[in-house]
Amino acid sequence: MSNLKGAILATALFAAVVFPFLLMMSIDAFHQHAFLKMTEEVTELVKEEGGVSEHVSKVAERLKKKDLTVTFSKPGLVKFGEDIVIGYEYNYQNVRGKKTLDGQDKIVIMKRSTGKNGGNSNEPNLPTEIAKSYSTKTPESLQPDKEYTFMVPGLKNLLGVSVDMGKVEVVRVEGEKVTVKVSGGKVVKTVQTGGTNTLADEKYVTGEDTAAYNQNGYTGTLERYLYSGKLMPADSKVITTTKTSLFTSVFSGSIDYGSDGYHGTLLKNGDPVKTIFSGEYTPSDTKWIEGATAEDYNKNGYTGKLERYVVSGVYIPDESRYIEGNNSPYYNQDGYTGYLQEYTAKEWYSAECSSHSGFCPQYVYYGSQAIPITHSANNGQYVTYYYGGLIDVIKFKGTVTKPGIDTRVYAYKGTVTKPATDTRIYEYVQDYTGTVTRPEMDTRIYKYRGTVKRPASDSRIYEDYYQYNLNFQYR
Numbered sequence: 210m211s212n213l214k215g216a217i218l219a220t221a222l223f224a225a226v227v228f229p230f231l232l233m234m235s236i237d238a239f240h241q242h243a244f245l246k247m248t249e250e251v252t253e254l255v256k257e258e259g260g261v262s263e264h265v266s267k268v269a270e271r272l273k274k275k276d277l278t279v280t281f282s283k284p285g286l287v288k289f290g291e292d293i294v295i296g297y298e299y300n301y302q303n304v305r306g307k308k309t310l311d312g313q314d315k316i317v318i319m320k321r322s323t324g325k326n327g328g329n330s331n332e333p334n335l336p337t338e339i340a341k342s343y344s345t346k347t348p349e350s351l352q353p354d355k356e357y358t359f360m361v362p363g364l365k366n367l368l369g370v371s372v373d374m375g376k377v378e379v380v381r382v383e384g385e386k387v388t389v390k391v392s393g394g395k396v397v398k399t400v401q402t403g404g405t406n407t408l409a410d411e412k413y414v415t416g417e418d419t420a421a422y423n424q425n426g427y428t429g430t431l432e433r434y435l436y437s438g439k440l441m442p443a444d445s446k447v448i449t450t451t452k453t454s455l456f457t458s459v460f461s462g463s464i465d466y467g468s469d470g471y472h473g474t475l476l477k478n479g480d481p482v483k484t485i486f487s488g489e490y491t492p493s494d495t496k497w498i499e500g501a502t503a504e505d506y507n508k509n510g511y512t513g514k515l516e517r518y519v520v521s522g523v524y525i526p527d528e529s530r531y532i533e534g535n536n537s538p539y540y541n542q543d544g545y546t547g548y549l550q551e552y553t554a555k556e557w558y559s560a561e562c563s564s565h566s567g568f569c570p571q572y573v574y575y576g577s578q579a580i581p582i583t584h585s586a587n588n589g590q591y592v593t594y595y596y597g598g599l600i601d602v603i604k605f606k607g608t609v610t611k612p613g614i615d616t617r618v619y620a621y622k623g624t625v626t627k628p629a630t631d632t633r634i635y636e637y638v639q640d641y642t643g644t645v646t647r648p649e650m651d652t653r654i655y656k657y658r659g660t661v662k663r664p665a666s667d668s669r670i671y672e673d674y675y676q677y678n679l680n681f682q683y684r
Contacts, residue, residue: 236301236303237303237308238360240299240301240308240310241310241360241362242362243299244277244297244299244310244312244362245362245363247272247275247277247297247299248295248297248312248314248341249363250268251265251268251269251272251279251295251297251314252295252314252316254268255281255293255295255316256316256318258286259286259287259318260283260285260286260287260293260318261281261283261284261285261286261293262285262286269281276299276300276301277297277298277299278297278298278299279295279296279297280295280296281293281294281295281296282294282295282296287318288318291317291318292315292316292317292318293315293316293318294313294314294315295313295314295315295316296311296312296313297310297311297312297313297314298310298311299311310343310344311344312341312342312343312344313340313341313342314340314341315340340368340682340684341363341682341683341684342680342681342682342683343361343362343364343680343681343683344678344679344680344681345359345678345679345681346676346677346678346679347391347675347676347677347679348676349397349398349674349675349676350674350675350676351672351673351674351675352675353375353392353393353394353675354390354391354392354393355390355391355675356380356388356389356390357388357389357391358386358387358388359386359387359388359389359679359681360385360386361385361386361387361681361683362385363385363683364382364384364385364387364681364683365683365684366683366684367379367382367387367681367682367683368682368683368684369681369682370387370389370679370680370681370682371679371680371682372391372394372677372678372679372680373677373678373679374393374394374395374677375391375392375393375394375395375677376391376392376393377389377390377391377677377679378390387681389679391677391679394675394676394677395675396673396674396675397674397675397676398673398674398676399671399672399673399674400671400672400674401669401670401671402670402671402672403668403669403670404667404668404669404670405666405667405668405669406666406667406668406669407426407663407665407666407667407668408665409662409663409664409665410427410662410663411427411660411661411662411663412427412660412661413658413659413660413661414427414431414658414659414660414661415656415658416436416656416658417431417656417657417658418656418657419431419657420432420433420657422657422659422661425663426663426664426666427661427662427663428661428662428663429659429660429661429662430659431657431658431659431661432657432658432659433655433656433657434655434656434657434658435653435654435655436654436655436656437652437653437654438651438652438653438654439652439653440649440650440651440652440653441470441647441649441650441651441652442649443646443647443648443649444471444646444647445644445645445646445647446471446644446645447642447643447644447645448466448471448473448475448642448643448644448645449475449478449640449641449642450464450466450475450640450641451638451639451640451641452464452638452639452641453636453637453638453639454636454637454639455486455634455635455636455637456637457481457637460477460481460637460639461477462476462477463475463476463477463641463643464641466643466645469647470647470648470650471645471646471647472645472646472647473643473644473645473646474643475641475642475643475645476641476642476643477639477640477641478640478641478642479639479640480639481637481638481639482637482638482639483635483636483637484635484636484637484638485633485634485635485636486634486635486636487632487633487634488631488632488633488634489632489633490629490630490631490632490633491629491630491631492629493626493627493628493629494511494626494627495624495625495626495627496511496624496625497622497623497624498511498513498515498621498622498623498624498625499620499622500520500620500621500622501515501620501621501622502620502621503515503621504516504517504621506621506623506625509627510627510628510630511625511626511627512625512626512627513623513624513625513626514623515621515622515623515625516621516622516623517619517620517621518619518620518621518622519617519618519619520618520619520620521616521617521618522615522616522617522618523614523615523616523617524613524614524615524616524617525613525614525615526613527610527611527612527613528545528610528611528613529545529608529609529610529611530545530608530609531606531607531608532545532547532549532605532606532607532608532609533604533606534554534604534605534606535549535604535605535606536604536605537549537605538550538551538605540605540607540609543611544611544612545609545610545611546609546610546611547607547608547609547610548607549605549606549607549609550605550606550607551603551604551605552603552604552605552606553601553602553603553604554601554602554603554604555599555600555601555602556599556600556602557597557598557599557600558575558578558580558596558597558598558599558600559595559596559597560573560580560595560596560597561593561594561595561596562593562594562596563591563592563593563594564591564592564594565590565591569582569592569594572596573596575600576600578598578600578601580596580597580598580600581596581597581598582594582595582596583595583596583597583598
């Protein structure tokens with residue numbers, strides 16, 4: 210069991226402390242290398258361009274979208290031998306929140322510019338001296354004097370380390386790892402780790418069992434009071450009580466009594482009295498029913514045969530009519546439907562023709578049927594000819610029908626009856642009477658009450674945390 214608890218504790222410690230720390234270190238290392246790579250590329254580009262050219266400015270704009278802000282101390286291309294200070298600020302998200310890497314590179318331009326920003330020269334480009342800086346913080350610690358090891362990206366030659374408070378000294382340098390010892394710093398945060406601050410207080414207590422009170426820091430001497438009960442003198446009284454049963458044979462001649470301190474023997478008083486124990490008698494009944502949904506009625510004890518009647522709706526029988534002159538063989542209007550027979554009918558057909566030259570045909574045709582001119586009209590600009598005549602057309606006739614409608618809704622009505630029911634169960638009650646006595650009784654209980662006080666106390670424990678801001682200068 211102890212091994213299991215140890216394993217659980219170790220797992221919890223790893224999940225709560227070790228894993229977040231390793232994750233934070235991994236994220237920091239990744240972003241530090243990315244920061245170093247981007248700053249080296251910008252530095253080399255400025256050195257090759259001979260200053261802040263248009264190409265350098267575009268690169269700086271692209272890096273800004275990757276959360277790296279690049280600033281230059283001088284704009285444009287500069288002359289041979291001038292220096293430019295490049296500032297970097299890189300923001301990224303870590304386990305504990307947003308973090309910032311910043312630094313500066315100071316380079317001396319050893320390239321002679323050509324064109325409008327400088328003269329032409331055949332001198333070779335001299336090496337560029339680059340001074341870098343890297344800023345970071347120590348973790349919060351309870352110890353003001355402590356050694357820390359930091360990764361300084363791109364460190365080749367450590368020039369110096371500065372601290373915002375106290376002292377810092379370099380212990381050792383191993384590649385990009387720098388171990389420093391800080392001391393003499395000031396407290397940056399104070400955290401209460403335990404204890405409480407309790408103010409003086411007093412309260413009123415009651416229902417205590419002793420006069421001396423000492424609980425939860427409160428103390429005091431309490432006074433006694435009557436909590437419950439009373440002193441009762443000896444007494445006697447006549448008692449009448451009853452016993453009940455479903456049978457009369459269970460009643461004895463006497464019973465023993467004992468209640469509220471009284472005791473004695475009670476004797477049978479009279480004969481048992483018959484009473485209703487449960488149930489009831491319901492006489493037969495009849496009632497009139499309307500709106501039932503079935504002929505046979507059986508509900509709530511009532512039964513009977515009912516007769517049907519119409520509640521609502523109408524009945525309309527089928528109808529038919531003769532239709533002539535329909536344009537289609539199938540008829541469907543006003544509820545009437547049916548298929549009709551084809552026949553030929555005569556209809557008047559008219560048309561007209563207008564012409565500026567006065568030329569229109571003597572006939573117009575409807576199918577193969579020629580329709581002649583009936584008259585014409587001249588309005589001065591053109592002549593209009595009007596055509597007219599009887600033509601043969603196909604029509605349909607016959608008998609159509611409309612189905613009958615039956616929307617009648619039926620219900621049932623009539624007289625139903627319910628027979629009488631008797632669910633009564635009887636019991637018997639027997640009276641017993643006698644004199645009972647009670648000796649003197651003392652049921653008094655005493656408790657204690659009063660005001661108790663608690664003095665003030667302060668058991669708070671604090672821990673002081675130290676943290677240093679460091680800046681590494683290197684090449």
